[in-house]
Amino acid sequence: MEALKKRILAEGQNLGKGILKVDSFINxxxxxxxxxxxxxxxxxxxxxxxxxxVVTAEISGIAPALATAYALNVPIVYARKTRPITMTGPVxxxxxxSHTKGxxxxxxxxxxxxxxxxxxxxxxxxLASGATLMALVRLVEHAGAALVGIGAAIEKxxxxxxxxxxxxxxxxxxxxxxxxxxxxxxxxx
Amino acid sequence: MEALKKRILAEGQNLGKGILKVDSFINxxxxxxxxxxxxxxxxxxxxxxxxxxVVTAEISGIAPALATAYALNVPIVYARKTRPITMTGPVxxxxxxSHTKGxxxxxxxxxxxxxxxxxxxxxxxxLASGATLMALVRLVEHAGAALVGIGAAIEKxxxxxxxxxxxxxxxxxxxxxxxxxxxxxxxxx
Numbered sequence: 001m002e003a004l005k006k007r008i009l010a011e012g013q014n015l016g017k018g019i020l021k022v023d024s025f026i027n028x029x030x031x032x033x034x035x036x037x038x039x040x041x042x043x044x045x046x047x048x049x050x051x052x053x054v055v056t057a058e059i060s061g062i063a064p065a066l067a068t069a070y071a072l073n074v075p076i077v078y079a080r081k082t083r084p085i086t087m088t089g090p091v092x093x094x095x096x097x098s099h100t101k102g103x104x105x106x107x108x109x110x111x112x113x114x115x116x117x118x119x120x121x122x123x124x125x126x127l128a129s130g131a132t133l134m135a136l137v138r139l140v141e142h143a144g145a146a147l148v149g150i151g152a153a154i155e156k157x158x159x160x161x162x163x164x165x166x167x168x169x170x171x172x173x174x175x176x177x178x179x180x181x182x183x184x185x186x187x188x189x
Numbered sequence: 190m191e192a193l194k195k196r197i198l199a200e201g202q203n204l205g206k207g208i209l210k211v212d213s214f215i216n217x218x219x220x221x222x223x224x225x226x227x228x229x230x231x232x233x234x235x236x237x238x239x240x241x242x243v244v245t246a247e248i249s250g251i252a253p254a255l256a257t258a259y260a261l262n263v264p265i266v267y268a269r270k271t272r273p274i275t276m277t278g279p280v281x282x283x284x285x286x287s288h289t290k291g292x293x294x295x296x297x298x299x300x301x302x303x304x305x306x307x308x309x310x311x312x313x314x315x316l317a318s319g320a321t322l323m324a325l326v327r328l329v330e331h332a333g334a335a336l337v338g339i340g341a342a343i344e345k346x347x348x349x350x351x352x353x354x355x356x357x358x359x360x361x362x363x364x365x366x367x368x369x370x371x372x373x374x375x376x377x378x
């Protein structure tokens with residue numbers, strides 16, 4: 001997706017240790033029309049998988065998941081990392097190691113919103129190591145729902161997430177692929 | 190907004206102590222088309238205030254803020270409650286007491302994304318006591334930006350937020366107003 005790639009090159013900051021700062025248009029501040037286009041682009045790539053729901057993880061997955069689900073005309077469910085007092089019924093719980101938080105995080109989805117008959121497209125802002133995405137996949141499996149695809153706005157190819165997810169045998173789509181962040185660079189494929 | 194009111198009456202759950210559960214369409218699971226309509230409706234009400242940015246608080250403010258900002262063709266900035274490692278520069282910080290968390294939460298916005306020339310519309314999912322909204326207002330004031338309005342999807346009138354915010358002398362708009370939650374009821378105006 002050219003508009004996203006251009007924006008990464010113009011405003012993305014390589015903070016070292018594989019950390020890409022995209023706070024001016026993806027996280028913290030969001031370019032709403034770019035995000036809408038991200039959603040449209042992911043929805044086009046998954047138009048034929050019959051998704052009934054888009055699942056993501058709070059916080060930064062919400063915007064791309066919402067935009068994609070809007071284009072696909074399905075609801076989203078975002079996994080919570082802390083239990084709000086409104087989460088009263090049974091939940092599916094998984095644990096994911098968080099690269100950016102330096103500790104494990106819980107991911108919880110109420111059982112009422114993830115059902116065996118659901119066909120789930122997982123969407124997140126980043127595909128990096130794949131650890132968060134794999135935790136979301138396990139939540140889908142706990143529910144007995146069908147996983148039909150995984151989409152991300154930005155992929156950091158060097159972190160191996162695509163390989164980690166390959167055995168799932170579902171389409172994996174990212175809209176901008178970063179192949180090299182060594183020496184302060186941001187190299188897109 | 191009739192569609193939102195109907196949905197609250199059909200699926201909202203009064204959990205007692207003023208807690209309204211709307212996890213099936215606003216929080217946790219989001220009806221993406223209803224959320225789009227929420228954004229359109231708020232944008233119509235604020236079409237003449239010249240907003241250059243929509244500000245909200247993570248997590249549940251992101252969706253209504255994104256939908257509103259998309260309709261107004263401006264970016265959003267969501268205040269972070271914990272500092273991600275990508276938040277490297279100076280930040281504006283405020284503290285808000287959280288009703289649903291039972292403790293104070295920090296709200297942080299990078300100084301680079303809130304500027305004196307900004308005209309800010311604040312949007313959140315709920316207008317209840319107004320405590321979170323007031324903390325966002327103080328962040329806007331710290332930046333020297335102009336506050337041009339406050340919008341919420343759902344207002345719990347009985348919690349006094351509208352009165353707490355009245356002195357700001359900006360338009361305050363909510364799309365569904367709950368006037369009574371006593372005795373397990375959900376009464377809309």
